[in-house]
């Protein structure tokens with residue numbers, strides 16, 4: 001075990017049972033009875049759970065000037081306004097900025113723009129904690145948080161080299177405006193990438209965000225349209241960044257295509273991708289069609305669409321082994337992500 005500084009976490013709130021449950025999961029050990037004066041720890045994390053009074057809060061933040069994470073635990077059915085007031089109160093007492101306090105959403109809650117405070121879903125919190133520990137080289141060699149195997153062996157961007165089978169990089173590729181960022185947000189279950197209607201490219205830098213789906217750590221890599229202006233040196237730079245991010249595990253490309261707008265520029269997209277990511281790219285690609293509602297409104301099923309679509313598009317689907325999925329990002333139900341992950345799981349086997 002390395003001798004790096006442990007990750008310090010402060011757990012706040014008035015819901016003792018929930019706070020105890022959270023700390024138990026973080027540390028992987030029973031804390032009975034929960035004491036508010038103790039520091040609980042294991043090899044990676046150091047958790048404090050101070051009494052929820054102004055004096056105690058002042059003390060803990062004075063003693064522990066810079067905790068890595070300050071979590072506010074709330075219960076199911078919480079009122080966003082009340083929680084916001086609580087965060088403001090914490091800010092006032094501790095003199096820390098409001099972003100310092102992360103509200104931990106109860107299981108099953110999704111992050112939403114309507115919350116006026118910074119919040120994490122449980123899954124996102126645990127992936128964040130795992131990453132902090134990895135960055136600080138605190139992870140044991142074969143286990144990570146919540147018993148998931150760790151994943152530090154670098155591999156080339158391929159489907160192989162994933163001994164643990166618990167992680168995957170999903171790279172969103174495609175032309176500008178097709179819905180790459182929107183699809184990334186759908187997979188993440190929260191709005192992390194900027195997605196909007198625009199006459200010029202919205203995403204100009206490669207970005208990443210992580211989630212956990214069915215126990216698998218999924219890193220979403222959102223890209224700009226790498227072929228938008230191939231003459232620019234930035235195009236090569238984007239490709240380099242994507243390849244670098246994909247070193248950490250197996251990689252599946254999601255080629256995003258607008259279901260009712262297949263353009264000339266997309267006809268030879270697999271060949272173009274082959275040139276930059278290697279000839280095996282089609283074996284690693286799933287076609288992700290967006291705007292599923294367009295088909296619904298036209299009274300067409302996805303199967304009909306695939307059957308009747310333009311021959312060039314049909315060829316692309318065939319070259320990718322028929323692996324395709326239909327998304328409607330304006331109505332992001334879990335089914336579409338489940339279908340995608342079934343395909344991804346099959347590819348990784």
Ligand SMILES: Nc1nc2c(ncn2[C@@H]2O[C@H](COP(=O)(O)OP(=O)(O)OP(=O)(O)O)[C@@H](O)[C@H]2O)c(=O)[nH]1
Pocket residue numbers: 174175176177178179180181182183194195196197198200201202203204223224225290291292293327328329330
């Ligand atoms: N109705 C509907 N709109 C969508 C869907 N997917 C994307 N959009 C909209 O299409 C527009 C462009 O989406 P983005 O996610 O920004 O597209 P992008 O591929 O990331 O674009 P760049 O970042 O410019 O490369 C936004 O207004 C989205 O809301 C979808 O499935 N249904």
Ligand SMILES: [Mg+2]
Pocket residue numbers: 180181182194195202203222223
């Ligand atoms: Mg984008």
